[in-house]
Amino acid sequence: MMEMLRLYVSYPFVRYALIVGVLIALCSSLLGVTLVLKRFSFIGDGLSHVAFGAIAIASVLNVSNEMMLVLPVTVACAILLLKTGQNAKSQGDAAIAMLSVGALALGYLLLNIFSASANLTGDVCSTLFGSTSILTLTQGEVWLCAVLSVMVIAIFLLFYNRIFAVTFDENFAKATGLHADAYNLMIAVITAVIIVLAMNLVGSLLISALVIFPALSAMRVFKNFKAVTLCAAVLSVCCALLGLLVSILAGTPVGSTIVAVDIAAFALFAVLGFVLKRMQR
Amino acid sequence: MALLTCENLSLGYDGSAVLSHLCFSVCAGDYLCIVGENGSGKSTLMKTILRLQPPLHGRIVTGDGLRANEIGYLPQQTVVQRDFPASVREIVLSGCLNRCGSRPFFNREEKKLAQENMEQMGIAALAGHCYRDLSGGQQQRVLLARALCATRKLLLLDEPVAGLDPKAAADMYAQIWRLNREQGITIMMISHDMAAALRYASHILHVGEPLFFGTKAAYLNSEAGKLYTAGTEEASL
Ligand SMILES: Nc1ncnc2c1ncn2[C@@H]1O[C@H](COP(=O)(O)OP(=O)(O)O)[C@@H](O)[C@H]1O
Numbered sequence: 001m002m003e004m005l006r007l008y009v010s011y012p013f014v015r016y017a018l019i020v021g022v023l024i025a026l027c028s029s030l031l032g033v034t035l036v037l038k039r040f041s042f043i044g045d046g047l048s049h050v051a052f053g054a055i056a057i058a059s060v061l062n063v064s065n066e067m068m069l070v071l072p073v074t075v076a077c078a079i080l081l082l083k084t085g086q087n088a089k090s091q092g093d094a095a096i097a098m099l100s101v102g103a104l105a106l107g108y109l110l111l112n113i114f115s116a117s118a119n120l121t122g123d124v125c126s127t128l129f130g131s132t133s134i135l136t137l138t139q140g141e142v143w144l145c146a147v148l149s150v151m152v153i154a155i156f157l158l159f160y161n162r163i164f165a166v167t168f169d170e171n172f173a174k175a176t177g178l179h180a181d182a183y184n185l186m187i188a189v190i191t192a193v194i195i196v197l198a199m200n201l202v203g204s205l206l207i208s209a210l211v212i213f214p215a216l217s218a219m220r221v222f223k224n225f226k227a228v229t230l231c232a233a234v235l236s237v238c239c240a241l242l243g244l245l246v247s248i249l250a251g252t253p254v255g256s257t258i259v260a261v262d263i264a265a266f267a268l269f270a271v272l273g274f275v276l277k278r279m280q281r
Numbered sequence: 282m283a284l285l286t287c288e289n290l291s292l293g294y295d296g297s298a299v300l301s302h303l304c305f306s307v308c309a310g311d312y313l314c315i316v317g318e319n320g321s322g323k324s325t326l327m328k329t330i331l332r333l334q335p336p337l338h339g340r341i342v343t344g345d346g347l348r349a350n351e352i353g354y355l356p357q358q359t360v361v362q363r364d365f366p367a368s369v370r371e372i373v374l375s376g377c378l379n380r381c382g383s384r385p386f387f388n389r390e391e392k393k394l395a396q397e398n399m400e401q402m403g404i405a406a407l408a409g410h411c412y413r414d415l416s417g418g419q420q421q422r423v424l425l426a427r428a429l430c431a432t433r434k435l436l437l438l439d440e441p442v443a444g445l446d447p448k449a450a451a452d453m454y455a456q457i458w459r460l461n462r463e464q465g466i467t468i469m470m471i472s473h474d475m476a477a478a479l480r481y482a483s484h485i486l487h488v489g490e491p492l493f494f495g496t497k498a499a500y501l502n503s504e505a506g507k508l509y510t511a512g513t514e515e516a517s518l
Pocket residue numbers: 294299317318319320321322323324325326
């Protein structure tokens with residue numbers, strides 16, 4: 001098996017997949033803690049469907065680099081959703097459901113009507129579940145992914161303390177002179193970027209899993225923000241790496257394999273958290 | 282120039298006023314106690330002053346170059362999610378954030394300040410504990426320590442002793458008194474503890490009917506004061 005692995009890793013596209021996979025997993029888990037705690041995870045879910053719709057449009061329009069279209073559309077929707085969510089009078093969650101289901105339906109419809117592809121079902125399936133896309137990334141896409149993820153990680157590190165403050169108590173942050181609205185906007189934009197990135201890895205239906213599972217697992221065991229963030233990051237990277245290797249060796253779909261590993265890790269941490277709690281008594 | 286002036290201020294929610302025609306000003310070094318019945322709009326007034334919600338009418342003028350990042354705040358209720366993973370130290374330290382400017386991380390002085398405030402509130406031993414595992418009174422002290430970290434000129438406290446045991450409450454009052462006397466920090470405190478209000482405050486704002494704003498001595502002789510302080514010691518002196 002090691003022989004096979006060595007053989008695979010000697011291919012550049014497998015190496016790209018591993019690098020990009022690890023970076024994307026790292027980004028999504030870093031922000032996952034904040035998204036879960038701020039109850040923004042539903043925005044992430046809605047955005048992933050928007051991204052699917054955008055991809056459909058991009059492929060119908062025959063845009064050469066899909067991300068160039070998908071990224072701005074998703075970022076715009078993230079800002080829109082944030083604004084509607086903050087407005088107490090409008091029904092924020094209904095708006096999100098509407099937008100996400102609408103994007104999904106129209107995206108599929110567009111593909112069906114206009115796509116010239118011979119294997120439409122296969123294309124749609126791989127956009128939704130990310131079956132093989134990570135292994136077919138072009139070098140340009142790999143670079144874009146890498147640059148964006150490094151940017152997300154850098155921003156997260158630089159604004160770590162502010163993100164904590166805004167997540168923990170937005171009113172206090174605002175009252176004491178922090179530009180909480182600006183940081184909320186930043187978080188929404190970064191979320192959109194991460195979702196577009198993660199689409200390459202696990203497909204649009206499974207993105208939420210990548211964002212939510214590591215954070216929830218870490219929260220079972222650790223009880224301060226820094227430890228939870230670190231643990232979620234390490235866990236997410238390990239799960240992504242393991243999932244990628246398994247999928248390469250066993251030929252299983254990349255996205256669902258990674259998510260399966262994430263679920264297993266969650267179960268493990270849930271048990272661990274339970275045992276630790278018992279031991280404290 | 283006063284630190285803070287409210288000119289014909291009306292406040293409330295969704296266009297309906299809770300309090301209206303409020304005029305008062307707070308000068309640097311004042312110790313203002315805001316008293317009044319439950320639901321009379323005291324917390325709403327504080328939120329409006331902090332610009333967490335817009336005034337319905339009138340305006341709030343800040344003077345003496347007071348900036349938002351020089352204000353400390355203890356909210357009446359902090360809705361923290363049940364399972365939020367945050368240690369006491371992380372929360373107290375987050376109060377220092379408004380001193381950072383554009384610096385991304387805390388420096389040594391800020392960490393020291395957080396440590397000192399934790400010691401003063403008697404929660405230094407809990408520094409590594411998870412906030413959600415603390416008792417209500419302990420949580421209140423954590424938020425107080427955080428408010429102290431954020432304070433440089435003005436400290437707004439919304440029922441700070443609610444939920445504290447008598448010793449903790451006395452410590453708290455002493456601490457706030459020291460800040461006011463020694464560092465000249467202006468205090469605005471909402472309180473139902475009339476005895477303490479009359480002991481420490483320099484000015485009293487009584488919201489509700491009848492509205493009153495003035496010095497403590499004037500309050501004791503006013504109609505509102507006579508009604509409200511009946512039975513407390515100072516009033517009968
Ligand atoms: N978020 C809110 N939306 C609408 N009305 C509110 C809200 N919060 C408080 N109120 C109303 O405003 C009034 C004043 O509340 P509050 O300022 O909290 O009173 P106090 O702090 O003096 O006890 C109350 O009648 C309350 O019902």
